[in-house]
Amino acid sequence: MAKAIHSMIRVLDETRSIDFYSKAFDLGIKDRFEFDGFNLVYLKNKENDFEIELTVNHDQNEEYTHGDGYGHLAVSVDNIGAEHSRMEALGIEPTPVKEFHRNDELIAKFFFVKDPDGYKIEVLQRQGRYT
Amino acid sequence: MAKAIHSMIRVLDETRSIDFYSKAFDLGIKDRFEFDGFNLVYLKNKENDFEIELTVNHDQNEEYTHGDGYGHLAVSVDNIGAEHSRMEALGIEPTPVKEFHRNDELIAKFFFVKDPDGYKIEVLQRQGRYT
Numbered sequence: 001m002a003k004a005i006h007s008m009i010r011v012l013d014e015t016r017s018i019d020f021y022s023k024a025f026d027l028g029i030k031d032r033f034e035f036d037g038f039n040l041v042y043l044k045n046k047e048n049d050f051e052i053e054l055t056v057n058h059d060q061n062e063e064y065t066h067g068d069g070y071g072h073l074a075v076s077v078d079n080i081g082a083e084h085s086r087m088e089a090l091g092i093e094p095t096p097v098k099e100f101h102r103n104d105e106l107i108a109k110f111f112f113v114k115d116p117d118g119y120k121i122e123v124l125q126r127q128g129r130y131t
Numbered sequence: 132m133a134k135a136i137h138s139m140i141r142v143l144d145e146t147r148s149i150d151f152y153s154k155a156f157d158l159g160i161k162d163r164f165e166f167d168g169f170n171l172v173y174l175k176n177k178e179n180d181f182e183i184e185l186t187v188n189h190d191q192n193e194e195y196t197h198g199d200g201y202g203h204l205a206v207s208v209d210n211i212g213a214e215h216s217r218m219e220a221l222g223i224e225p226t227p228v229k230e231f232h233r234n235d236e237l238i239a240k241f242f243f244v245k246d247p248d249g250y251k252i253e254v255l256q257r258q259g260r261y262t
Contacts, residue, residue, distance in 0.1 A: 002156035003178035007138055007204060009250055016247045023221050024244060024252070025133035025206055047134035050181045052204075064248060070201040073138060073183075075156060090154050113155060116147045117195060119140055121155070 002083075002123070005130065006042065006051035008071035010064055014039060014056040027052060031129055035102065042129075049131075072112070072120040080109055080125040087113060087123075094123070133214075133254070136261065137173065137182035139202035141195055145170060145187040158183060162260055166233065173260075180262075203243070203251040211240055211256040218244060218254075225254070 011017040021027040021043050030044040030051060041054040055071065077083045080097060087094045092113050100108040109125040124130040142148040152158040152174050161175040161182060172185040186202065208214045211228060218225045223244050231239040240256040255261040 004181040011248050020247050024223055048179060050135040092155055116151050117142050
């Protein structure tokens with residue numbers, strides 16, 4: 001069964017955001033990945049295993065608008081292939097399954113769907129850090 | 132400590148959204164409230180206690196844009212007064228604490244803050260259905 005695991009937002013200033021979430025909600029850095037062009041920071045506390053994922057795009061200089069600032073909700077599933085087929089059969093039109101590697105390590109295997117109002121939801125294989 | 136409890140989105144067609152979330156993620160209706168002007172629907176499954184809150188505004192006829200379609204992340208806290216004071220002292224500038232009643236029942240006691248990028252976060256007293 002799908003499990004909500006994080007909410008992603010793009011932020012302009014990584015340090016400023018980490019400082020805020022730490023102070024306001026006691027959310028600490030659970031994981032942090034640097035990629036070419038962007039960083040991902042996962043913020044978590046002990047209350048539950050739902051995380052906030054900060055995306056920090058290195059080439060972003062202007063304030064985000066709240067038209068494109070909001071990203072997606074993410075859920076993890078036991079069998080991404082089966083879920084992809086099931087959603088296709090339901091007419092939900094998932095995007096193709098993609099894999100995201102860093103060096104030779106599989107970081108994430110995922111697809112996206114849109115809900116009826118156009119909100120994107122990322123469906124991740126439950127593996128690695130995405131549990 | 133703050134606990135992430137739901138993510139709110141405004142949707143145009145309640146039935147269509149409930150149907151989608153049920154099919155795609157096995158999220159069922161945990162609670163549903165009708166108010167003058169709007170309904171609130173809380174969707175949940177057994178995987179964790181994080182919910183999606185659908186806001187259905189009765190007078191909305193046009194598609195939401197994704198500039199104002201996204202609402203907020205919500206967290207619950209043990210002592211909203213203490214958290215409000217603490218955040219004020221940190222310079223986070225919480226809005227005044229408000230109470231939301233239905234008939235004579237206290238439904239919610241809450242305030243809002245904005246993160247450094249302007250994302251709204253609702254801080255709810257941990258009571259009633261907001262646990």
